Amino acid sequence: MTELTFKLKTEPEDKLVFKYKDEKTVVLELKVKNVLENRQTIKVKCTDNSLFRVRHPLSFIKAGETATVVITAKLENLKDPSGHYFAIYHMACDDMEKTAREVWTAESKPEGVHRIPVVFEKETEAEKDKNEEVKAVKNEGEEKNEEKNEEKKEEEKKEEEKKEEEQKDTSESKKKDESKE
Template sequence: MADKKSPVAVGMTVTPSNQANFVDAGSTTLMNKPGEPTFKLGINLNKVEFKCTEDRKPISVNLKLHNPMAVTVSYKVRCTSADIFRVQPPLGFVKPNETVSIVIWYQNQDKKDAISKNHYFAFYHTTSDGRTARELWANSKVEGVRRLPASFLSTK
C-alpha cells in the first residue's frame, strides 16, 4: 500500500495530464442511501460486467478513477463478497487531476452464488491529510460514495 512519503499505492497506474478527455460514466442504477454524500470523483464505468467462461478461470475488469478536484483524495473500494471478488488496489490516493487504474477480479468458481445475489462495488473517497491510506480509513468521514452493480455475462 501507500506509505507516508508516497501518495500512490504500489502497482497503481497513474496517468498525469489535464484529463480534459476523461469521461465519467455517471450515476448507476444503485442510488445513494439517505444522507450519503455525492460522489465527486469520476469513474469510467457505471457497472462492472464480468464475461464468464466455462473454463472457470478468474475474470478481471479494469476501470479508471479520476480526481477532478484541486486536492489529493484517498479512495476505498468495498465489495459485497470477499470470497468471490478481489479489488487491486482496494485503497489508495489520487492526486489532483490524475487518474488511477483499479482491477476488479471475479473468481468465477461458483456462478450460482454470484448470479443469485445482487452484488456491487462501493467506491468511497475522502480528503487526504498526510496519513497512510490504511490509517486514514481507520476513522475518516466519507466525503463521497458511488456503488457500481456487478453483472455476469455468459460467453456461450
C-alpha cells in the same frame, strides 16, 4: 440516511460487466479519476470477499490523475449472480506522511460514495474472439506509445548533456579570460 455525493469520475460509470465463457476467473479494471483540486484517498469495497479480489482497495489519487483498481472475480465461488456491487468511497487527504490504511480508520468520514452494480454475462465464442483482437490492437498501440516515450526521454537526456557541455565550455572560457587579465 442519504447517499453522499460522489465527486470523482469512474470508468465504467454505471455498471461493472464481468464477461466470461468458461474461465474460472475474470479480471477487469476500474478507473477512478480525481477531478477535484486536492489529493483524494479512495476505498473500494465489495459485497463478497470470497468472490472478488480488489487490488488496490485503498489508495491516493493526486488532483487530475487516475487510479486503476484491478478487480478479479473468482467464478467458482459465484453462487448467486444478482445483488453484487462495489462501493467506492473518497475523501480529501493532504497528509503526505500517512498511508492509505492509516487514513481509513473506523472514525473516517467519507465525503462521497458511488455504488456500481455488478453484471455477469456469458460471452459467446464470437464475442470472445473479437475482444481478444481488440486487446491485441490496444496492446500494440500501448507498445508504440512506450517506444515513443523512450525516444523522447533519450532526446531529452541528450539535450541535457549538450546543455551541460555548453555550460562547461562557457565556464572554462571565462576562467581562461580571467587568467589572461
